[in-house]
Amino acid sequence: MQCHFDCRNLPIFMPGFYKDCLDAWSSLTRKEVFSYEDIMNQFVWNNKYILSRGKSLYHAFLHNTCGISKVGDLVSKDNIFLGSEKVLNAKLTLSQYFHLMGVVSAIPIEWRSTNKGKSVHVDPHPFIENSFRVPIRGEMFALSRVSSRILYGEFRSRKEMPPAVQAKFKEEYPSLSIDWKEIYSLAFNVTLDTTLRVFQYKLLNRIIFTNDKLFKFKLVDSPSCTFCKTNEESLEHLLFFCKITEFFWKEMLSWLAILKNERVDFSLVDVLFGKFDID
Numbered sequence: 001m002q003c004h005f006d007c008r009n010l011p012i013f014m015p016g017f018y019k020d021c022l023d024a025w026s027s028l029t030r031k032e033v034f035s036y037e038d039i040m041n042q043f044v045w046n047n048k049y050i051l052s053r054g055k056s057l058y059h060a061f062l063h064n065t066c067g068i069s070k071v072g073d074l075v076s077k078d079n080i081f082l083g084s085e086k087v088l089n090a091k092l093t094l095s096q097y098f099h100l101m102g103v104v105s106a107i108p109i110e111w112r113s114t115n116k117g118k119s120v121h122v123d124p125h126p127f128i129e130n131s132f133r134v135p136i137r138g139e140m141f142a143l144s145r146v147s148s149r150i151l152y153g154e155f156r157s158r159k160e161m162p163p164a165v166q167a168k169f170k171e172e173y174p175s176l177s178i179d180w181k182e183i184y185s186l187a188f189n190v191t192l193d194t195t196l197r198v199f200q201y202k203l204l205n206r207i208i209f210t211n212d213k214l215f216k217f218k219l220v221d222s223p224s225c226t227f228c229k230t231n232e233e234s235l236e237h238l239l240f241f242c243k244i245t246e247f248f249w250k251e252m253l254s255w256l257a258i259l260k261n262e263r264v265d266f267s268l269v270d271v272l273f274g275k276f277d278i279d
C-alpha cells in the first residue's frame with residue numbers, strides 16, 4: 001500500500017471494485033516527491049513515476065527473494081546505483097541483473113541526479129505504523145488517527161458539486177439572496193417531522209410531481225390544478241398562486257398576526273425557500 005501507483009499503469013487486470021479501492025487510496029496518498037529522503041523511500045515496484053514503456057514494473061524474485069523494494073535498496077552509501085549491499089549479495093543471474101539495470105534506467109533522471117554528491121543516511125525499511133500518512137484538509141495525518149468518518153468527509157469534499165437545481169432556481173429568482181446552507185438546514189431546525197423534512201427536500205430539488213409534470217409523462221389526462229381546475233398545476237401555482245392555496249395562506253397569516261400581534265407577509269420566495277426574517 002506504500003507504492004506510489006497509478007491503476008492505469010499497473011501491468012495487471014483487476015476487477016472494478018479493487019480498481020476503485022486502489023484509485024481512492026492513490027488519490028488520497030498523492031504526494032509529490034521532492035527531497036532526497038522521499039526518493040530513497042519510494043517503492044520501486046508499481047510506481048507511477050518509474051515506468052518502462054508506459055507501464056510500472058514488478059519483479060517478484062527481486063522483490064521477495066532479494067528484498068529490493070525501495071529506491072534506497074539499490075543505492076550504496078556512496079550513492080552508487082546497483083552498488084548497495086543488497087544488490088551485491090543477491091547473487092543475481094545475468095538476466096536478473098539486466099532486469100535490475102532496466103529498473104534503474106526507468107527511475108526518473110531527476111531522481112537519479114538528486115542523489116549525486118549527497119550522503120544522507122536513509123533507513124531503507126522505516127516501516128512503522130504511522131508511516132502511512134494521508135492528507136486531510138491539507139494536513140498530513142497518520143492513518144491510525146483517521147476514522148472512516150473523517151475519510152468519508154475528505155472524499156466527499158473533493159467531489160462535492162452544488163446541485164444543478166440551484167442554478168435553475170437562481171435563473172428563475174435572480175434576486176434570491178439567501179444562503180443555500182441556511183435554506184437546506186431550515187427544515188431540520190424548525191421541525192422533527194420526517195414527512196415535512198422530506199417534503200422540503202423534494203421541493204428544493206424540484207421533484208414534486210405536480211400535474212404539469214405528470215401530464216408531460218402522459219400519466220394524467222390534464223395539466224390542470226387538482227384544486228381549482230382552472231390553471232396549470234405548476235409548483236408555484238400549487239404552493240402559492242392557486243386560489244385554494246391563497247385562502248390557506250390568508251388564514252394562516254391572520255392566525256400568525258393574532259399570535260404575534262403584528263402583520264406578517266409572505267411572498268412566493270418565502271413559501272418556496274423559507275422565511276428567515278421572523279422570530
Ligand SMILES: [Zn+2]
Pocket residue numbers: 225226227228229230231237238241242243244
Ligand atoms: Zn389551483
